[in-house]
Amino acid sequence: MIDKTSKEFAKYLVDEDIATFGEFLLKSGRKSPYFFNFGKLNNTKRLQIVCSFYAQKIIQLGIDFDVIFGPAYKGIPLSIGVANAVQDLTHTPVEFCFNRKSVKKYGDVGSHVGANLEGKRVLITDDVVTSGITISESVKLVEKLGGEVVGFIVALDRQEKGVDIGISAAQFCENNYSFPLISVSSVSDIIEVLKTDSMNNAIVDSMNSYLRKYGAE
Structure with missing residues (x-):
């Protein structure tokens, strides 16, 4: 069954050059023929559209939660944007929270900003x-604030083995936690979008070659 939301989101990432192609050095030390630059969510229109895709996926899967939490830094605008987008679909206010990189010791002291997570599904x-x-660090932040993680949603699944664990992030979640790693779209969806134009054949070949080397089983 084709997931319409995933395919449409993949096309949006390609059309807006958020999915970029070339040669990129990743944090892992790997050289990748593709990179997903969510730093390009630098205006309200793009952020709103991306967050609406997150919200569609959340509603589609029926995820039951109380608060949306965004780990600093890129998770901060996403937590607010996704909360707003879910509210637009459900007509119900949504709580959000994000952490500070360092604990504030004056005024509104503490390690986080936003909703209280104590006893809530996050x-x-x-x-x-x-x-x-990365997943473990975010979970620890939430649990330290008294919350229970019920899901971890990302824009895109790179579908590759982590250098640190030898399995994908999704497999890591499945093996270590009771909640799922949910992706709005995936590298496979990006490849399917690119394959509709023969001018992208070289890019598709390089992506498939990378996945054969580093892809998750």
């Missing part, structure tokens, strides 16, 4: 994760 939102360490 949906973490981020852009892209490959590493299990």
Whole structure:
């Protein structure tokens, strides 16, 4: 069954050059023929559209949560934008929260900004994760504030093995937590969009070659 939301989102990422192609050095040390630059969510229109895709996926899957949490830094605008987008679809206010990189010791002291997480079901939102360490760090932040993580949603699944764990982030979640890693779209969806134009054949070949080397089983 074709997931319409995933395919439309993949096309949007390509059309807006958020999905970029060339040669990129990743944090992992790998050289990748593609990179997803969510730093390009630098105006309200783009942020609103991307967050609306997150919201569609959340509603589609029926995720039951109380608060959306965004880990600093890219998760911060996403947590607010996705909360607004879910409200637009459900007509119900949505709480959000994000952490500070360092604890504030004056005024509104503390390690986070926004809703209280104590005893609440928390949906973490981020852009892209490959590493299990990234997931674990975010979960620890939420649990330290008394919340229970019920899901971790990202824009895109790179579908590759993390250098640190040897398995994909989705597999890491499945093996270590009771909540799922949810992706709005995936590298496979990006490839399917690119394949509709023969001018992209070389890019598709390089992406498939990369996945054969580093892709998750």
